[in-house]
Each structure stands twice: as structure tokens, then as C-alpha cells.
Amino acid sequence: MGPGPGNPYPEVAQAFARPMLGHLDPAFVALLDETCERLRTVFRTTNPLTLPISGTGSAGMEAAFVNVVEPGSPVVVGVNGVFGQRMCDVAARCGAEVVPVEVPWGQPVPAARLLEAHPSPAVIAVVHAETSTGVRTDVEELARDKGDALLLVDCVTSLGGIPFEADAWGVDIAYSGTQKCLGVPPGLAPLTVSERARERIVPVPRSWYLDLNMIGRYTGPATGTRTYHHTAPISMVAALHAGLGAVLDEGLEASWARHEACGEQLRTGLQALGFELFAAPGHRLPQLTTVWLPEGLDDATTRATLLERYGIEVGGGLGEFAGRVWRVGCMGHTARPRNVVSLLGALAEVLGR
Numbered sequence: 001m002g003p004g005p006g007n008p009y010p011e012v013a014q015a016f017a018r019p020m021l022g023h024l025d026p027a028f029v030a031l032l033d034e035t036c037e038r039l040r041t042v043f044r045t046t047n048p049l050t051l052p053i054s055g056t057g058s059a060g061m062e063a064a065f066v067n068v069v070e071p072g073s074p075v076v077v078g079v080n081g082v083f084g085q086r087m088c089d090v091a092a093r094c095g096a097e098v099v100p101v102e103v104p105w106g107q108p109v110p111a112a113r114l115l116e117a118h119p120s121p122a123v124i125a126v127v128h129a130e131t132s133t134g135v136r137t138d139v140e141e142l143a144r145d146k147g148d149a150l151l152l153v154d155c156v157t158s159l160g161g162i163p164f165e166a167d168a169w170g171v172d173i174a175y176s177g178t179q180k181c182l183g184v185p186p187g188l189a190p191l192t193v194s195e196r197a198r199e200r201i202v203p204v205p206r207s208w209y210l211d212l213n214m215i216g217r218y219t220g221p222a223t224g225t226r227t228y229h230h231t232a233p234i235s236m237v238a239a240l241h242a243g244l245g246a247v248l249d250e251g252l253e254a255s256w257a258r259h260e261a262c263g264e265q266l267r268t269g270l271q272a273l274g275f276e277l278f279a280a281p282g283h284r285l286p287q288l289t290t291v292w293l294p295e296g297l298d299d300a301t302t303r304a305t306l307l308e309r310y311g312i313e314v315g316g317g318l319g320e321f322a323g324r325v326w327r328v329g330c331m332g333h334t335a336r337p338r339n340v341v342s343l344l345g346a347l348a349e350v351l352g353r
């Protein structure tokens with residue numbers, strides 16, 4: 001949900017208003033170290049190489065692939081929506097031999113299909129929470145049975161919103177974004193790399209900016225000495241630090257429970273208004289509810305009305321589902337019962353119920 005009666009974390013807004021620090025100022029270095037530590041807590045990992053990549057979630061995706069994929073590396077990618085497709089594109093640009101495993105949009109990607117797609121993949125990649133369809137793909141089984149492959153997981157829309165356990169599950173590389181369930185403006189991509197994956201970072205990745213061999217010495221695990229690589233986006237790091245602080249003050253489990261409760265309330269309310277759920281049962285994301293539009297409801301005008309008259313932004317369907325499906329985000333600081341109630345009330349009014 002967009003602007004409307006949101007409840008942004010005041011700490012995040014205050015972080016942007018703080019006096020600017022230099023990027024090698026010891027005070028900034030301490031803030032960065034603490035941010036990385038908070039990221040370890042939300043990723044549920046002890047990985048030393050855990051840091052915010054400068055750039056949005058897609059920069060995290062690119063960093064994840066470009067550091068471990070060499071030309072010709074077989075890379076299996078689960079594709080059940082836009083972000084799986086983007087992974088294929090990124091992996092291909094790294095020179096990978098991409099093996100896409102396509103399933104219909106709205107369905108999760110079965111672990112067995114990914115595991116049997118190639119005899120010896122270098123990487124198996126999957127999107128944990130597919131934002132284009134509202135579907136969760138489980139990664140535990142994949143992590144357990146991946147063999148020698150690295151398991152690379154997109155948790156842009158899952159981190160902070162639903163359980164994600166990097167270490168307990170055995171995820172090798174995971175990246176996220178600040179603006180989804182962490183409730184911080186867009187601009188950084190939290191990334192975590194297991195020791196197993198770290199040993200396989202290629203010596204000269206095909207990106208200078210995202211080369212973890214260099215970034216790791218700057219924004220990575222504290223080594224005592226930090227060498228300049230690129231100027232960190234100071235204000236964004238401060239905002240992420242504050243946003244993670246708010247999430248951890250609430251408690252990660254409490255944040256998951258809040259998202260779950262709002263998702264449930266939203267699913268029930270939307271069905272009562274005549275919308276049918278789109279995503280596969282048992283794999284529906286509470287933070288992103290997808291619904292088929294009822295017969296006769298005009299997509300564009302209804303969404304425009306919701307935004308203009310009620311200050312509520314609802315996402316349209318993507319790809320072949322444009323105009324037929326809605327994607328209702330209820331994530332981060334916007335996952336509050338009052339926001340669900342105001343959307344349902346607004347819809348009831350618009351639909352004349």
C-alpha cells in the first residue's frame with residue numbers, strides 16, 4: 001500500500017536529517033559495522049561477508065551472480081515470474097550457461113525440478129518471494145539436497161516479512177532490498193555470502209563496481225583497516241541502520257507475525273468483496289496478495305480512484321496478467337490492520353457494497 005495512512009518509522013526519517021559524516025569517518029565506520037551486524041541478525045546468519053551493496057535490490061542480484069559465475073558456468077534458475085526471468089538475464093550477461101526451470105506463474109518452483117535440471121550446476125538460483133505473483137518458493141529442501149552447487153536466493157520481498165533462515169537452511173548467497181519488508185527507502189541491497197561461497201568468488205568478476213574481493217575490504221567484515229573502494233551512500237546506510245533497529249526492536253518474529261496477520265485479514269476481506277486469490281494455496285505471501293479482478297471491474301480506473309480519492313496504491317498485474325490481476329503489497333511499516341481496513345473500506349465504497 002502506498003502513501004495513505006501509513007506509519008513510516010520515524011527513526012528512518014530522522015536518519016536522513018542527521019549531519020553528514022565522511023565515508024571514512026570512524027563514526028561512519030562504526031555505523032556501518034553495526035548495520036552489517038544487524039543485517040546478520042535479520043538474515044539469521046553468522047556469515048562475516050554480510051553487507052549492504054550500494055544500489056537497489058537488482059544490484060544485489062547482479063552482485064550475487066557476477067561474483068561466482070564464470071563464462072560457461074551452468075546455472076539453474078527457477079522461473080515463476082518477473083524476478084526469476086531477471087535472474088536468467090543477469091546470469092546470461094555473466095556468461096553463464098543458463099538452465100531455466102519454468103513453471104506457470106502463480107505456482108512455486110518445486111525443488112525436485114531444480115535439482116534434476118542439470119547434473120552438476122555451479123549455482124542453483126531461486127526467488128524466495130516472487131513479487132510479480134505473490135508466491136513463496138520453499139528453499140529448505142533445495143538447500144539440503146543441492147550437492148556441490150551454490151544455492152543463491154533472492155529474498156528481496158521476504159527479508160523481515162516472512163521467515164528466512166540463511167544458516168539453518170544452508171543458503172550460500174542471498175540478497176535483499178531495503179524498500180520491501182524492511183520499510184526503508186530504496187537504495188541499498190543487503191547481501192550475505194557463506195564461507196563456502198566466499199571461497200568460490202572468482203578472482204576477477206566481470207564487474208568492477210560489484211567486485212566483492214574489493215568491496216569486502218571496504219564495507220565488508222571489519223578488518224581493522226578499511227580501504228577506499230567507492231563512496232558509501234552515507235545517508236542510506238544511516239537509514240538502513242535505523243530501519244533495522246526498528247525491525248529488531250519490534251522483534252523479527254513479531255514482524256513476521258504482523259505481516260502474517262495482515263495478509264490473512266486482507267485475503268479474507270478481498271474474497272468477501274468478490275476477488276479470487278491468484279497464488280497457489282499454501283504458498284501465498286502475506287506481504288503481497290495477488291487477486292483476480294472480479295468480472296466488470298476496470299483495472300486502471302479503479303486503481304486510479306483508490307490512489308486519488310483514498311491515497312492507496314495497489315499494484316497492477318505484470319506480463320500476461322496485466323489488467324486481470326492486482327498485486328496488493330502490505331509490507332514493512334505499511335503492514336498494519338488499519339491500512340488493510342482502509343483498503344477494504346475504500347474498495348467496498350468504490351464497488352458500491
Ligand SMILES: *Cc1c(COP(=O)(O)O)cnc(C)c1O
Pocket residue numbers: 056057058059061083127129130131154155156157177180186
Ligand atoms: C523488487 C524486487 C527486486 C528488484 O529490486 P529493485 O530494488 O527494484 O532493484 C528483485 N527481486 C524481487 C523478488 C523483488 O521484489
